[in-house]
Amino acid sequence: MIDFINFISNLAMPLIILIIVVYGFLEKKEVFDKFVEGAKDGIKIVINIFPTLIGLFLAVGVLRSSGVIDIAIKLIDPILNFVNFPSEIIPLAILRPISGSSSIAIATDIMKNFGVDSQIGIMAAVIMGATETTLYTIAVYSASVKIKKTRFALIAALTADIVGIIVSVAVCRFLS
Amino acid sequence: MLNLVWPIFIIISFSYAILTGNLANLNTSIFESVESAVNLTITMLGTMCLWSGIINVAVNTNIMKLINKLLKPIIRFLFPEIKENRKAQDEISMNMIANILGLGNAATPLGLKAMETLQKENKNKKQLSNSMIMLIVLNTASIQLIPTTIIAIRTSLESENPTSIIFPVWVATICAGITGITVTKLLIKHANKKERL
Numbered sequence: 581m582i583d584f585i586n587f588i589s590n591l592a593m594p595l596i597i598l599i600i601v602v603y604g605f606l607e608k609k610e611v612f613d614k615f616v617e618g619a620k621d622g623i624k625i626v627i628n629i630f631p632t633l634i635g636l637f638l639a640v641g642v643l644r645s646s647g648v649i650d651i652a653i654k655l656i657d658p659i660l661n662f663v664n665f666p667s668e669i670i671p672l673a674i675l676r677p678i679s680g681s682s683s684i685a686i687a688t689d690i691m692k693n694f695g696v697d698s699q700i701g702i703m704a705a706v707i708m709g710a711t712e713t714t715l716y717t718i719a720v721y722s723a724s725v726k727i728k729k730t731r732f733a734l735i736a737a738l739t740a741d742i743v744g745i746i747v748s749v750a751v752c753r754f755l756s
Numbered sequence: 757m758l759n760l761v762w763p764i765f766i767i768i769s770f771s772y773a774i775l776t777g778n779l780a781n782l783n784t785s786i787f788e789s790v791e792s793a794v795n796l797t798i799t800m801l802g803t804m805c806l807w808s809g810i811i812n813v814a815v816n817t818n819i820m821k822l823i824n825k826l827l828k829p830i831i832r833f834l835f836p837e838i839k840e841n842r843k844a845q846d847e848i849s850m851n852m853i854a855n856i857l858g859l860g861n862a863a864t865p866l867g868l869k870a871m872e873t874l875q876k877e878n879k880n881k882k883q884l885s886n887s888m889i890m891l892i893v894l895n896t897a898s899i900q901l902i903p904t905t906i907i908a909i910r911t912s913l914e915s916e917n918p919t920s921i922i923f924p925v926w927v928a929t930i931c932a933g934i935t936g937i938t939v940t941k942l943l944i945k946h947a948n949k950k951e952r953l
Contacts, residue, residue, distance in 0.1 A: 618812020641789030744932030
């Protein structure tokens with residue numbers, strides 16, 4: 581079972597690339613020119629978030645090394661133990677819906693501290709992949725049409741996030 | 757948001773470290789953090805350029821039309837109130853495709869365009885319509901084929917198998933997505949009932 585899951589995970593990216601390249605080739609498109617053109621956009625995306633990442637990695641780094649994160653975790657630990665949720669993940673679970681770049685910083689910090697291939701490290705990665713910056717998205721989308729009354733958008737989106745996080749933790753426990 | 761959070765993080769951490777005399781650790785971590793941001797960016801540069809390039813090939817083929825066709829019945833189910841509105845359906849479809857392919861930067865403008873079209877049909881311009889909420893929930897669900905950013909992070913930290921998280925991510929995303937859609941549908945039903953009373 582686990583072998584099969586790993587196989588699917590490892591197959592996904594090569595298979596998608598293969599399908600796209602074959603499609604483009606058969607349709608006689610300038611596949612390589614298009615590839616290079618698109619790759620240029622990738623540079624812009626990464627360069628644009630670099631300054632933000634520097635700032636947020638610093639904030640999360642000092643939060644950890646000063647011992648503040650440890651205290652925060654110790655405070656909520658008893659409650660989390662009660663529901664059997666890994667407390668190391670909590671800073672990520674809290675920041676994830678609020679800010680995309682700070683959650684990248686905190687997830688990287690968790691993976692580095694507990695090991696990128698450890699259970700906690702994998703949980704952090706799966707949570708990052710499976711959820712979005714909910715509050716930010718709701719704010720941007722509502723503001724674009726000048727609406728302040730968002731009705732049940734927040735409840736629906738946050739419920740989805742919570743389920744996403746719980747399932748991420750459960751799947752990782754199942755796999756290891 | 758970050759203008760509030762960032763200074764708070766810095767102030768709490770620095771004051772706490774100074775008070776507890778934990779200065780050596782603090783100093784090391786300042787430079788380590790900056791260094792790991794650089795390392796991540798360099799690794800991410802490779803992954804993001806590769807993926808953006810591949811997706812640009814896809815955008816220039818008929819794959820887009822194919823996905824669009826596959827999405828149509830799903831969109832009709834999720835947005836029953838815009839059955840007649842072709843323009844809104846197409847915009848929502850493009851937004852979903854951009855999300856699935858991991859084109860976050862393209863997805864947002866497309867989604868905002870769809871919001872504008874939906875606002876024209878909105879009966880109460882001061883609050884989100886049912887379709888708008890569904891669109892927002894779909895966009896917060898992070899339905900994507902390949903989680904490129906997280907693979908880049910895992911690569912930069914020298915994971916033995918950076919892509920091994922893809923399948924678990926799919927499972928978690930799908931569960932989150934179905935939950936979001938179900939909750940939204942239920943709340944829409946509830947709201948409609950209230951209106952009729």
